[in-house]
Amino acid sequence: MTTTTVGTTTVGTTTVGTSAADIEFHYDLGNDFYALWLDETLSYSAAVWDGIAPGEPDTTALPRAQRAKLDLHLDLAGAASDAGFRLLDVGCGWGGLLTHAVLTGRAGEATGLTLSRAQHAHVRGLALPGVDVRLESWDGHRPERPYDGIVSIGAFEHFATADMDAAGRLAAYRGYFERCHGWLRPGARMSLQTIAYDGVAGGDGPVGSFVAAEVFPGAALPRLGEIVTAGDPYFAVTAVRASAEDYARTLGAWSARLLRARAEAEALVGPDGFRRYRRYLRACEVTFLRGAATLYRIGFRRRDEPLRLPV
Numbered sequence: 425m426t427t428t429t430v431g432t433t434t435v436g437t438t439t440v441g442t443s444a445a446d447i448e449f450h451y452d453l454g455n456d457f458y459a460l461w462l463d464e465t466l467s468y469s470a471a472v473w474d475g476i477a478p479g480e481p482d483t484t485a486l487p488r489a490q491r492a493k494l495d496l497h498l499d500l501a502g503a504a505s506d507a508g509f510r511l512l513d514v515g516c517g518w519g520g521l522l523t524h525a526v527l528t529g530r531a532g533e534a535t536g537l538t539l540s541r542a543q544h545a546h547v548r549g550l551a552l553p554g555v556d557v558r559l560e561s562w563d564g565h566r567p568e569r570p571y572d573g574i575v576s577i578g579a580f581e582h583f584a585t586a587d588m589d590a591a592g593r594l595a596a597y598r599g600y601f602e603r604c605h606g607w608l609r610p611g612a613r614m615s616l617q618t619i620a621y622d623g624v625a626g627g628d629g630p631v632g633s634f635v636a637a638e639v640f641p642g643a644a645l646p647r648l649g650e651i652v653t654a655g656d657p658y659f660a661v662t663a664v665r666a667s668a669e670d671y672a673r674t675l676g677a678w679s680a681r682l683l684r685a686r687a688e689a690e691a692l693v694g695p696d697g698f699r700r701y702r703r704y705l706r707a708c709e710v711t712f713l714r715g716a717a718t719l720y721r722i723g724f725r726r727r728d729e730p731l732r733l734p735v
């Protein structure tokens with residue numbers, strides 16, 4: 425078990441996956457910096473671009489595409505305009521899904537988990553009725569009542585680390601699905617969005633090394649087979665959608681917005697910080713465009729009785 429101390433404050437306890445210190449390294453660069461180039465929902469994950477014309481300015485296209493993503497996940501999690509619906513968002517970022525779910529009435533109560541203090545403070549500051557945010561890892565989460573649906577977008581990449589072998593990753597991912605099974609009511613649904621390897625695992629060369637060392641330390645990408653195998657005892661798969669293009673287009677929009685906000689960004693994170701993020705966004709865009717990584721959105725239905733599968 426890793427309890428991480430940053431400065432004088434203990435920020436979280438994780439038994440598996442990216443440490444809280446590595447999460448802080450990335451996310452606590454400052455809410456104002458991310459607000460410069462993310463859309464107004466502060467979504468920090470691939471949007472859904474279906475039906476959005478390539479020529480539409482990113483000022484309107486990106487928030488539309490991000491809301492389409494949020495709706496897709498709420499659909500997959502079975503959140504359909506029910507004031508009694510209790511939603512869990514594992515890795516809630518700056519609260520875009522929690523906000524969207526309660527303001528559209530698709531959930532009555534929405535709980536978010538994050539390991540980032542800056543994100544936690546931001547969501548608490550929104551003071552939205554029905555929204556609860558916790559500075560807590562999924563493996564330490566103990567809800568008082570079952571949830572009706574779970575969404576997790578862009579956090580699964582942090583649930584294993586690069587030094588784990590295949591058996592270690594499977595155990596870590598299976599632990600996540602087992603917990604989700606325990607938190608959900610019978611018949612409930614859940615959704616997951618994650619970056620993944622499709623070709624050779626780890627085959628993203630210098631781009632991956634740069635991102636791992638300079639931007640996202642302590643993260644690891646799964647393969648689709650690993651996700652499905654890990655979840656199989658507890659969940660049936662209801663939908664799988666692959667779209668590397670969705671992430672490439674999102675990264676292109678973020679890059680353009682960061683470039684337009686260069687002066688403000690340099691004032692907040694310095695010229696080196698600005699350059700590092702520009703390089704990271706462009707490198708990731710190229711990674712998706714050349715198919716070295718892909719993006720999955722997966723729907724699941726809880727099995728009432730976990731399957732006993734041969735090991």
Ligand SMILES: C[S@@+](CC[C@H](N)C(=O)[O-])C[C@H]1O[C@@H](n2cnc3c(N)ncnc32)[C@H](O)[C@@H]1O
Nearest residue numbers: 467468469515517539540561562577578579582
């Ligand atoms: C790329 S951000 C995505 C945020 C948000 N879902 C979105 O789409 O904008 C990843 C999020 O996962 C969270 N996270 C990473 N590991 C976690 C863990 N073990 N438990 C809970 N949250 C975690 C981070 O704190 C961060 O909020």
